[in-house]
Amino acid sequence: MMLKGYSVRKAEQGDLAAVMQVERQSFEENIVEDESVFADRITYAVDCNYVLVKTNTQSVCGYFTAELWDSSQIGADAFALGHSVRERHQSTGTALYISSFALLPDVRGQSIAEKFFAASIERIAAVFPQLERIILLVHEDWHKAIRIYEKQGFIRTQVLDGFAWFGDRRAFIYEKMIGAFKNSSF
Template sequence: MVAKGYSVRKAEPRDLAAVMQVERQSFEENIVEDESVFADRIAYTSGCNYVLVKADTQSVCGYFTAELWDALQMDVGAFALGHSVRERHQPAGTVLYISSFALLPEVRGQSIAEKFFASAIERIAVVFPQVEQVVLLVHEDWHKAIRIYEKQGFIRTQVLDRFAWFGDKRAFIYEKTI
């Protein structure tokens, strides 16, 4: 249990509609990923995708998706919205790229987000013990997310000015060695 009243489990195809509901309530329309992107993540990156479930209703109220890369890819295209997980995911990879993480608005203000984030990474590290590094990309305006990442030991390593997929706002790359 990640927090009283919540649990974490692997994401399954049956969770797709709920994941998309979280996605639409968490991001601006121009940043929302297509349902097919999440379907591919769930299908092709087994062990890298988790959902936060409210115990009393068994409803999904958050998700965490990731993929494994052979090496850290610093070209901007590697972080493109809608990129093909089929082409990028390498099950033997040593770099975990966190592609998306979101919770419904009603559970964001609690410490649940930080616990869920940490729990998902811990679970992935058990399934993929070869992982040495974790990387993520975050919008400059997502201050609460940035606080979670920094509390978890992530360090900002790069700033992408005028990141196209974020409406030409800045994006920050954060990394953590495990």
């Protein structure tokens, strides 16, 4: 199914300012990540970072960042905000960790978000066929995001009470075993 007016492409260093604009408009100040974190994601987690682009203006209006982890080395500390992608990312890893996903407020319709989310995962899975599971962390109050994840087949596997990076609120870990993702193209 086509989504008119948008395209998806790999994120580049030149996208950092636009990605940071999306980041600042999407998250509370205390959980906005530094630009250097996004720069490292693009540099060290090659083929794991995508942007949503408005076709008519060629402007970035969303991003999806992820990295590959060794499944045996995932503990609660793995989810720290601003962790070192350089140290954690393993190109041979079997777990895809979705580190962040956001769209500008004016393009946050569920179908756009869902299609962008699914298209990004499909592209990553095509490059890394060894993937066995996908993991993400979500704030307990991000209900729209949770709906997208659950609709895509993710299951809540853990609750982190008093998660420091979310102001001591609860964080949920969602997982999905790699299977057939719905084909969605832009």
